[in-house]
Amino acid sequence: MENYFTIEKKLEGTLARAGVVGTSHGLIKTPTFVSVGTQATVKSLTTDMLKSAGSQVVLANTYHLYLEPGDELVRDAGGLGKFMNWDGPTMTDSGGFQAFSLGAAFGKGGVSKVARGDMVEEESTFEAPLATVTEDGVSFKSHRDGSEHLFTPERSIEIQHNIGADIIVAFDECTSPHASDAYQKEALERTHRWARRSLEKHQALGGPQQLLGVVQGGRVRELREESARFLAELSTSSGGFDGFGIGGSFNKDDIGTAVGWVNALLPEHKPRHLLGIGEPEDIINGVENGCDMFDCVTPTRHGRTGSLHTREGRINILNSRYRKDLAPVEEGCDCCTCAHYSRAYIAHLFRAGEMLAGTLSSIHNMRFVVRLTEELRQAILNDTFADYKNTFLARYKRAE
């Protein structure tokens, strides 16, 4: 499926573009935000709610589904989409990131990893988030029951073929931002060997799934560009990667640098997914720097703690000022929560400890982020991107 990505419009003077990705379960209009359904469910939301929020794609985590309920059960149930009642496009990640950040190392030679709390859905229950990396792959203990497991590129691809998502991801090592340059380089070269092994296994298994290669290299320009060139080369050959994931631990400033370096080199005619990014400013910068897809747990995680997106930044609905506030979370928002419920009601649900609190808040946050990507897409198509971006960022403040 060489040409399954169509670019509708490129935004002059930037790397931004609007496009359409084709999958076996329908089209994905880009730029877009992918909902994260870690364990084959987007926390606190039904798939109908996701549809209403405008979500086009759900990404599940390979690490989690492999451990529970098991990838073979998901296969037997008809694949991820059927299992979780989502008839649109689906994705899985490679499992590598969670094996490092959630799995505990066993045996000798463990490599210390920094667990990045804002990028993982759950904290590890083990004291030290360690995993053992060898040329073969990553050994780890389950965060659920301590059982021992090994992910290799081949095993990751096999598991992802069982889970059966439309878009899957090559096995990679996501290094800590605190790792030395020497370790970054060593890890990157291994990740490239793993990319090749992932691709070979994927081709051997066959089928309609699309495979993304993952660009790594931390904040080191040389490594990022090396990684982009390596994957680009592997993808221009017939049967190469169908698109690219951009991995790493990013802060706000990295989007304009590391992400831009990479997208300037990656082949234009394949989609690019910026892994684990969900803050509004980061999405805007990511789009401007050539990314087509984004995913993050933050809309639902923030939602469950009462932190709600507005155009002025996130508000904490538990603040006493909202207790008797009968206005919707955000005037002008077209989500189901804002259409039917007041801030006072949602604040009441949080105070009362009711599950619906997290659900209504997550509906709003998901719609907010998805709508942002819809508007960015429209701004590219209409040539109003700079205006849109400036207006948005002038109003938007980081969370209360």
Next chain:
Amino acid sequence: MENYFTIEKKLEGTLARAGVVGTSHGLIKTPTFVSVGTQATVKSLTTDMLKSAGSQVVLANTYHLYLEPGDELVRDAGGLGKFMNWDGPTMTDSGGFQAFSLGAAFGKGGVSKVARGDMVEEESTFEAPLATVTEDGVSFKSHRDGSEHLFTPERSIEIQHNIGADIIVAFDECTSPHASDAYQKEALERTHRWARRSLEKHQALGGPQQLLGVVQGGRVRELREESARFLAELSTSSGGFDGFGIGGSFNKDDIGTAVGWVNALLPEHKPRHLLGIGEPEDIINGVENGCDMFDCVTPTRHGRTGSLHTREGRINILNSRYRKDLAPVEEGCDCCTCAHYSRAYIAHLFRAGEMLAGTLSSIHNMRFVVRLTEELRQAILNDTFADYKNTFLARYKRAE
């Protein structure tokens, strides 16, 4: 509103009837099961899900809403239905039962109450579930923050007028089944005085709400009949009660005795609500013994713990036998959960600790109980009640 209840058909040889209750927010076809939305939300369900499950009425608890977010806020938000986005009929209870079972007593003269775990939505966080009863009303401390409160019949009615449900309930004392006969008699006489005070306050406040008088009297036939006669008399006079609640702590056998004694004496042309009952056999027996409406927290409470209704009785979805079971919870069930999800998926959600587990299970359990009442109604209309009952009870076993 003397004639707001229309009997469509009476089942010969029993007290059962099919009817229609009119309210300001639409008709209620009876017999029916009322969803309990304790804190202005039916736990784990949206109002759309309730609609899909066939729910016609939502009952909220006056005690809870009075404490959080406060009845005046609910009034200012446009009343219970508007506050929680439910456009159908609503009910509140009197608050008496929760003040006794959740509130902690202060001062002297506390009367010991037995908290009935299967009838209250939350356990009291206080050591002894005590409240102080005087002729005036019930003094209690909030289970939330220990603040002191007094419910009188007048205050209960005033709060219920603020909350603004279509059907409200006279303030009563629900005695422990372990109370002495002497205490039962004393409490019943007080409850009757409170009924009169509730009615007077309700009439003074005016408006379209309908008020139910509550029959008490424990398991003592003489007291139950006295209570039914007292309320019947108060209701034949102009401006009396619009219907009746039957309160108390019932076991399976009481439905055919205590409930039957009462309904044989209550005026036929007003609806009767059996308070706090939700087990299938009890609903069937309640309908046969003349009850029109039922409410209970069990469909959602059982749902959240993975105990799912089937025609053979409740199953525990966490039993390992369902781990790879790709069948729906119940073949032939018309609920949204059974239409789209497998037992294996729901079992996975529980194992994974996902909120959707309780939601999907509660959808099924709510539909099961509501559908049972729909089928009982149809069986009365079709003169097939005895067959339906015998077939249902022959299959149904108490929970695993």
